[in-house]
Amino acid sequence: MHDHEEESRGPGFNRRDFLRGSGAAVAATALVNGAHEGLAAQDVKKGVVAAGKAQDIKLKVNGKEVTAKVENRVTLLDVLRDDLQLTGCKEVCDTTNCGACTVMIDGKAVYACSRLAIECEGKDIKTVESLRNGDTVDPVITGFCKHDAMQCGFCTPGFVVATRAFLNQKPNASLEEIRKGLGGNICRCGTYAGITACAMEIAQKGGA
Amino acid sequence: MAERKVTWGPRDKHTLIGKSIQRIDGVEKASGFAKYTNDINPPGTLFCKLLVCKHGKARIKKLNVEAAKKVPGVHGVYLFKNEGDTCNWDGDIVAAVAAERSQVAQDGVRAIEVVFEELKHFVDEDDLAAATAFKETVETDGKKEEVSRAKDLVDRTVGDPDAALKAAEVVHEGYYGINTISHMCLEPHGSHAHWQTGEGPKLVVHHSTQNVSGTGGQFATKFGLDAADVRIICNYIGGGFGSKFAADEWGWAAAQLAKETGRPVRLMLDRATELKTPGTRPSGYAKVTIGAKKDGTITVWKSHHWGTDGPQGGTIDGNQMPYVFDFENKVVKSTGIKTDCGPNRAWRAPHHPQLCVVTDCAIDDLAAKLKMDSKEVFLKNIKQLDKVAAQNSDLYVAEINRAAELMDWKAKWHPHGEGGKGSVKRGLGLAINRWGGGAVKGTCMVKVHPDGGAEVFLGSQDLGTGTRTVIAQVLAETFGLALNKVKVNLGSNAYPAANPSGGSITVGSVTGSTRRAASEALWKISDLVAEKYKVAADSIEAGDGKLWSGGKAVCTWQEACRLLDNRALEVMGESPVKDGLTSVLVGGCQMADVSVDTDTGIIRIHKMVAVQDCGTIINEMTAKSQIYGGVIMGIASALSEERIMDNTTGRYINADLDTYRLPRIGDIGEIVIDLWQPDSEYNRGVVGLGEPPVIPTAAAIANAVANATGVRVPVLPMTPKRVLDALKGARA
Numbered sequence: 001m002h003d004h005e006e007e008s009r010g011p012g013f014n015r016r017d018f019l020r021g022s023g024a025a026v027a028a029t030a031l032v033n034g035a036h037e038g039l040a041a042q043d044v045k046k047g048v049v050a051a052g053k054a055q056d057i058k059l060k061v062n063g064k065e066v067t068a069k070v071e072n073r074v075t076l077l078d079v080l081r082d083d084l085q086l087t088g089c090k091e092v093c094d095t096t097n098c099g100a101c102t103v104m105i106d107g108k109a110v111y112a113c114s115r116l117a118i119e120c121e122g123k124d125i126k127t128v129e130s131l132r133n134g135d136t137v138d139p140v141i142t143g144f145c146k147h148d149a150m151q152c153g154f155c156t157p158g159f160v161v162a163t164r165a166f167l168n169q170k171p172n173a174s175l176e177e178i179r180k181g182l183g184g185n186i187c188r189c190g191t192y193a194g195i196t197a198c199a200m201e202i203a204q205k206g207g208a
Numbered sequence: 209m210a211e212r213k214v215t216w217g218p219r220d221k222h223t224l225i226g227k228s229i230q231r232i233d234g235v236e237k238a239s240g241f242a243k244y245t246n247d248i249n250p251p252g253t254l255f256c257k258l259l260v261c262k263h264g265k266a267r268i269k270k271l272n273v274e275a276a277k278k279v280p281g282v283h284g285v286y287l288f289k290n291e292g293d294t295c296n297w298d299g300d301i302v303a304a305v306a307a308e309r310s311q312v313a314q315d316g317v318r319a320i321e322v323v324f325e326e327l328k329h330f331v332d333e334d335d336l337a338a339a340t341a342f343k344e345t346v347e348t349d350g351k352k353e354e355v356s357r358a359k360d361l362v363d364r365t366v367g368d369p370d371a372a373l374k375a376a377e378v379v380h381e382g383y384y385g386i387n388t389i390s391h392m393c394l395e396p397h398g399s400h401a402h403w404q405t406g407e408g409p410k411l412v413v414h415h416s417t418q419n420v421s422g423t424g425g426q427f428a429t430k431f432g433l434d435a436a437d438v439r440i441i442c443n444y445i446g447g448g449f450g451s452k453f454a455a456d457e458w459g460w461a462a463a464q465l466a467k468e469t470g471r472p473v474r475l476m477l478d479r480a481t482e483l484k485t486p487g488t489r490p491s492g493y494a495k496v497t498i499g500a501k502k503d504g505t506i507t508v509w510k511s512h513h514w515g516t517d518g519p520q521g522g523t524i525d526g527n528q529m530p531y532v533f534d535f536e537n538k539v540v541k542s543t544g545i546k547t548d549c550g551p552n553r554a555w556r557a558p559h560h561p562q563l564c565v566v567t568d569c570a571i572d573d574l575a576a577k578l579k580m581d582s583k584e585v586f587l588k589n590i591k592q593l594d595k596v597a598a599q600n601s602d603l604y605v606a607e608i609n610r611a612a613e614l615m616d617w618k619a620k621w622h623p624h625g626e627g628g629k630g631s632v633k634r635g636l637g638l639a640i641n642r643w644g645g646g647a648v649k650g651t652c653m654v655k656v657h658p659d660g661g662a663e664v665f666l667g668s669q670d671l672g673t674g675t676r677t678v679i680a681q682v683l684a685e686t687f688g689l690a691l692n693k694v695k696v697n698l699g700s701n702a703y704p705a706a707n708p709s710g711g712s713i714t715v716g717s718v719t720g721s722t723r724r725a726a727s728e729a730l731w732k733i734s735d736l737v738a739e740k741y742k743v744a745a746d747s748i749e750a751g752d753g754k755l756w757s758g759g760k761a762v763c764t765w766q767e768a769c770r771l772l773d774n775r776a777l778e779v780m781g782e783s784p785v786k787d788g789l790t791s792v793l794v795g796g797c798q799m800a801d802v803s804v805d806t807d808t809g810i811i812r813i814h815k816m817v818a819v820q821d822c823g824t825i826i827n828e829m830t831a832k833s834q835i836y837g838g839v840i841m842g843i844a845s846a847l848s849e850e851r852i853m854d855n856t857t858g859r860y861i862n863a864d865l866d867t868y869r870l871p872r873i874g875d876i877g878e879i880v881i882d883l884w885q886p887d888s889e890y891n892r893g894v895v896g897l898g899e900p901p902v903i904p905t906a907a908a909i910a911n912a913v914a915n916a917t918g919v920r921v922p923v924l925p926m927t928p929k930r931v932l933d934a935l936k937g938a939r940a
């Protein structure tokens with residue numbers, strides 16, 4: 001269950017794409033001609049607005065205050081990965097479709113590629129790395145290992161965060177709710193059975 | 209002393225081999241600490257963006273990158289193509305720009321002055337007539353020739369098909385097809401490269417590869433280096449599925465840009481290019497005629513199929529048609545279509561899923577025509593298998609029956625088209641597969657330290673199949689140690705060369721070589737222990753952290769290793785060796801239970817059953833994960849995923865994760881997996897499992913849809929529109 005589901009209906013419909021610039025024009029034709037929707041999404045690339053001035057921003061990530069020097073157009077995902085070396089959130093689609101970049105903002109699952117870094121000042125950002133402290137890990141991580149809910153592992157951290165945020169919101173979720181609630185993420189290797197088993201097991205124990 | 213032989217030993221003695229063991233890198237991956245190529249990002253790294261062709265086919269009339277080079281923050285531009293060159297498909301790469309940030313690199317890409325002259329393209333991969341009619345002038349050795357895009361590849365006749373067809377009591381004719389799909393690795397293809405001076409290799413490349421030991425040479429040759437001067441590293445890889453064996457030009461581009469800029473450079477393909485350029489699975493469309501006796505015995509097979517694998521002009525392999533089955537009388541023709549679509553690369557079980565769709569769907573339709581249970585028709589013909597599969601015919605019978613039991617086939621099955629009175633129809637389908645999966649050449653080195661530390665080094669890779677974990681299990685089991693007492697070093701070409709991971713060859717290769725080296729190391733240590741403690745060397749066994757003789761503990765593993773006299777023991781291991789540790793050839797059966805909403809065309813999977821043999825199983829849990837993964841990928845290509853080419857523009861119009869549809873967690877239904885593992889399987893040795901489970905899923909689902917509705921949806925994926933079209937066609 002992602003916080004931004006409402007606004008992520010495609011390029012041109014969210015604030016980020018507006019700020020990115022030309023996405024909106026392409027998307028308008030996409031509305032008229034469904035066949036070209038795909039082209040719109042693939043042709044809208046980050047950085048379609050001209051370089052602006054980089055400015056210092058302050059972010060609260062995993063409980064720590066950090067600063068980064070970024071232009072307005074830089075996404076939260078890029079700052080986490082490229083500036084802060086928090087590479088647990090992955091860039092896969094960069095178009096808010098796959099969930100590999102999922103982080104928690106103020107406790108809710110959010111696609112980090114759907115937010116500009118400057119929008120996130122003053123918010124409480126938690127990445128997957130916050131769910132592990134040395135040998136101590138969140139039960140979701142333990143459960144993913146127990147049920148082998150991973151293969152290549154590239155979608156896995158995103159799924160872990162999505163599962164944690166979802167179970168925080170719905171600690172006693174049913175199977176149907178899990179199947180809906182984790183529908184914002186994609187795995188190519190086919191690890192859904194293990195993820196479902198893990199989430200079910202934790203939900204049956206009350207979500208922790 | 210009795211001759212020492214390397215074996216897997218008695219099955220019931222194992223504490224690790226054959227058990228469900230959690231993967232040893234699970235926490236690293238799940239907590240986001242595992243570093244993939246796409247995560248390598250040391251300070252100073254430059255990031256790349258690509259300029260690609262956005263036409264079906266085009267000539268580059270003008271290409272000027274000077275303005276791009278002047279964009280503040282841009283440090284380098286690499287040209288894949290030059291003015292005058294042709295781009296051969298939508299997504300063909302023209303240039304890469306390296307800059308401080310990816311957004312800045314994109315500024316650089318936009319600053320490139322490029323003019324394309326559009327050329328005539330052909331991307332209509334299922335239209336054989338159009339491909340035949342599409343002619344162009346090709347010049348070879350100064351001679352100009354009109355060449356069509358369609359080319360006959362296979363034309364093979366066995367027996368007397370015409371006579372057999374005349375004599376047949378029932379004849380079925382059908383059309384089947386399966387569209388092209390992309391590999392869609394979630395981690396795109398790409399590399400991080402940097403050059404260093406001083407000691408050690410000159411060029412260090414983190415490369416997202418299934419071929420750690422084999423790609424270094426491709427960089428070395430390109431840059432005039434010795435093989436030892438290139439280090440390839442890949443500790444984690446976010447999917448390959450057969451598409452990541454080469455250095456690739458974008459790998460070279462990263463290295464070249466790093467060389468020119470003096471900075472580390474990371475170049476990963478963007479999502480759209482990832483779908484278009486580094487690999488797809490070929491399409492196939494077939495006209496099939498089958499003749500049979502009234503009891504379901506097939507007497508003749510005729511097929512002609514066509515399709516595309518892009519610029520190479522191939523389609524699915526005609527030499528393996530029909531699939532798994534073989535018939536006394538047959539005619540098989542295939543025609544490759546050269547299209548201006550992206551090229552193909554090996555895709556998990558190359559050709560098999562498509563061959564399986566054509567063959568097993570046609571047999572299922574024959575069963576419908578005979579008003580017979582499809583399972584009975586499959587069983588009826590199980591004596592007519594191709595030479596390879598024939599070695600397994602008893603196994604197929606057992607596996608089909610086992611799957612039927614798990615599916616409750618007998619109770620649930622109904623004749624085709626009798627899937628219920630309402631608008632939602634329910635039905636069952638099945639399909640079978642075969643695969644090789646034997647071990648290939650590779651090496652490893654096992655090292656035992658005087659303090660008891662044990663590790664293995666090999667230039668292999670863990671694609672997510674659990675390679676790291678199965679190697680650890682074998683090493684620990686052989687030395688009688690706990691899993692966390694051994695270390696597996698892979699993912700670097702500094703280690704002894706191992707096989708590339710493709711074709712399900714890895715598990716046999718790496719567990720075989722590790723078992724051999726570790727067994728030999730254990731013997732050497734046993735000799736020292738025998739001498740010191742005055743016991744017979746060949747009586748010594750390892751277990752529980754100790755060495756034992758005649759049921760009594762002789763010494764601890766640490767005490768034994770101390771006898772090594774401060775010198776680490778190093779033993780090389782090899783694969784493959786014909787000593788029974790590994791084997792080849794598996795079969796399997798999958799069944800599907802689905803419902804079809806005939807108002808909306810939406811198909812829902814209720815249950816999939818997969819019964820699969822694979823010889824000696826090292827890790828039951830990761831083996832099952834392979835099967836889950838195969839089935840889910842199969843569901844994807846049955847229901848939703850496909851490359852969609854636009855004939856007008858020649859473009860791949862759904863190259864993103866929004867419109868290239870993959871199943872999500874709620875779309876897969878219940879999946880029941882049965883690993884076929886009687887002692888006879890254990891005794892034959894390890895066989896790979898990566899590919900076989902992806903093969904029969906789509907065909908089984910397609911057959912279940914036909915059973916539910918009584919109508920064949922001819923082309924996969926069975927999107928709601930195709931389902932509705934098929935139903936409408938049947939009513940018309």
Ligand code: FES
Nearest residue numbers: 092094098099113
């Ligand atoms: S990378 Fe953000 S949703 Fe895919």
Ligand code: FES
Nearest residue numbers: 151153187188189
């Ligand atoms: S584990 Fe590979 S994409 Fe999910």
